[in-house]
Amino acid sequence: MKQEPGKAAPPAPPGAGGTAVVLLSGGLDSATAAAWARREGYRLAALSLDYGQRHRCELDCARAVAAALGIADHVILPVDLAAFGGSALVDDAIAVPKDRSDEAIGRGIPVTYVPARNTVFLALALAMAETRGADAVVIGVNAIDYSGYPDCRPEFIAAFSRLASLATKAGVEGRPLEILTPLAALTKAEIIRLGLDLGLDYGLTSSCYDPDAAGRPCGGCDSCRLRAAGFQAAGAIDPRAAPRG
């Protein structure tokens, strides 16, 4: 960028000039993480996984979020985790739990857990990052998620960062990839406030584990309930609010 004479260049943000691959699910968290990375100055590429999820309308949301953030390099990769079975999110034989109490949501590993999902997603993001010569992978794991899913916890992310430094050509050559988790320490309400500050349109995102054919949220699954509580605590209106019975 050409500087005006006599005017100092503004300080470069941490990510300025770097490239980051963002894991974009179409949900609220990953969209916020992507908007954050853009503000930090990263050039963004996005990876969405079509993994046989029930909530396939998320992929349309991922496309819409990528377009809204100006991300032209967006790969939607089919990986049929449903071939393995074992989760309510990919296996039609397992029901998505509805209307659980807040206490129940926070306890144990839910049946909506997809086996090794974040390990698989981060591994594929690492592969894409390596082909793009990227400096970072951005994933929207957060404080709410890691109460239930083992592969959302900070110690899991730290172990993946260590792995990434050993797994790649760039890492071996002294340019390890950073795994960025900007939402790790935020509550759902704080995430929503961050996204609204960044001008993100949450109407483009979908969080429901069990939407109807038109992509409308069910309002009763854990994810709908966490989203509704988050918007309420943030004092904001959800543009994609679930109708409640």
Added chain:
Amino acid sequence: MKQEPGKAAPPAPPGAGGTAVVLLSGGLDSATAAAWARREGYRLAALSLDYGQRHRCELDCARAVAAALGIADHVILPVDLAAFGGSALVDDAIAVPKDRSDEAIGRGIPVTYVPARNTVFLALALAMAETRGADAVVIGVNAIDYSGYPDCRPEFIAAFSRLASLATKAGVEGRPLEILTPLAALTKAEIIRLGLDLGLDYGLTSSCYDPDAAGRPCGGCDSCRLRAAGFQAAGAIDPRAAPRG
């Protein structure tokens, strides 16, 4: 199994009663690793990845090896790593190097390196292992491979083991998955001798990076050259020997 009176039961092998998911590429190494795990007493399931590799005949070999070892639970999962590009093994724009010297083969990271391949493969094997309640994942990385590919080195495997213990429901509940690398410390000749001792038919396996349409090896790529040298050092005949010009 019913024991004859007065006759002690033979000592159980380490893997007896356990289940292992074997990454089966159709190549020589993974077939040997699978045969080893079967001898150790593991019930085997196999995972092969259809990742857009040029040497797609490997998948037919993987099917043949699985059948020969009596592995009924064999998943062939499409994962289009070619969508990312960046390797001679998946990208038609990059030529497979031929007739390199032994010194050149051992030096640096070759263009046949597939970005983050073993990270992706192990992550998917971890997902499959979790749905099967498996105790171990078996991968045929070896001493020859880790001279060139960063994700074949023992420190990479150790980092993945650490990740696996944090990534899964079973790991969190105190039953971490083992990542077994029975070939890690073996030369190609030692691997071949092990497989022959285990009764493995290497005619079922394919190692070539650039076979012809009928699946016949080129004889000139690094993998063909390492295989030929391995059989020669083992004092054995390769039933799938490459014709040499």
